[in-house]
Amino acid sequence: xxxxxxxxxxxxxxxxxxxxxxxxxxxxxxxLEIADDKTAADRKQELNQQLAATQAAVDVDQRQALExxxxxxxxxxxxxxxxxxxxxxxxxxxxxxxxxxxxxxxxVAQFLAxxxxxxxxxxQAAAVTLAxxxxxxxxxxxxxxxxxxxxxxxxAEYAVATWPESAEASAAASALxxxxxxxxxxxxxxxxxxxxxxxxxxTAKLRRDAGLAFYAKYLEEKSTAGEDAESTxxxx
Numbered sequence: 001x002x003x004x005x006x007x008x009x010x011x012x013x014x015x016x017x018x019x020x021x022x023x024x025x026x027x028x029x030x031x032l033e034i035a036d037d038k039t040a041a042d043r044k045q046e047l048n049q050q051l052a053a054t055q056a057a058v059d060v061d062q063r064q065a066l067e068x069x070x071x072x073x074x075x076x077x078x079x080x081x082x083x084x085x086x087x088x089x090x091x092x093x094x095x096x097x098x099x100x101x102x103x104x105x106x107x108v109a110q111f112l113a114x115x116x117x118x119x120x121x122x123x124q125a126a127a128v129t130l131a132x133x134x135x136x137x138x139x140x141x142x143x144x145x146x147x148x149x150x151x152x153x154x155x156a157e158y159a160v161a162t163w164p165e166s167a168e169a170s171a172a173a174s175a176l177x178x179x180x181x182x183x184x185x186x187x188x189x190x191x192x193x194x195x196x197x198x199x200x201x202x203t204a205k206l207r208r209d210a211g212l213a214f215y216a217k218y219l220e221e222k223s224t225a226g227e228d229a230e231s232t233x234x235x236x
Contacts, residue, residue: 145183
């Protein structure tokens with residue numbers, strides 16, 4: 001649509017976002033029916049056609065919503081509501097993530113998380129940032145994981161310090177611990193483990209797993225270096 005101001009652009013984008021989210025729920029339902037062994041072959045063919053059409057509609061709505069949100073940022077004036085500007089940027093980051101463009105999503109979302117420290121809106125932006133990191137880590141090689149860990153660390157520390165009781169902060173710190181354990185960097189794992197509140201029930205299993213990894217490393221060091229070696233003592 002030909003929008004003329006910030007409010008019109010936001011409203012048009014919101015309409016498409018809501019429509020795409022509703023269609024995405026339909027896509028999940030269609031996929032479940034296709035996966036069901038009881039679904040007849042001719043019905044599966046019909047569902048696959050429906051799936052393709054629905055996905056195409058979602059893609060169009062998301063692409064148009066992105067364009068409209070960018071237009072909204074260009075149209076924004078001081079007379080427009082400041083909270084709506086945050087909303088436009090947040091929705092832009094969210095859509096970029098949906099479109100599998102995590103780097104772009106993270107650049108917007110991190111800015112919002114830092115600029116709205118301690119607020120619920122900032123925490124939502126932090127969640128988008130962490131989702132971007134998660135997407136990247138899922139496909140990264142060993143070298144890429146190390147680089148991403150270095151980038152995630154300062155943001156995770158910021159999230160833990162700013163929203164200490166949040167599930168998002170615990171998830172960020174937990175991811176750092178797991179990555180350090182995978183890389184057998186036990187000193188770093190211990191450092192990251194200290195970021196997580198001790199009484200957090202959600203991370204109890206992580207602490208147990210880390211403890212087992214530390215103990216296994218201690219036994220290995222004891223076997224090779226001897227019980228009286230300084231490295232063994234430190235690990236113990």
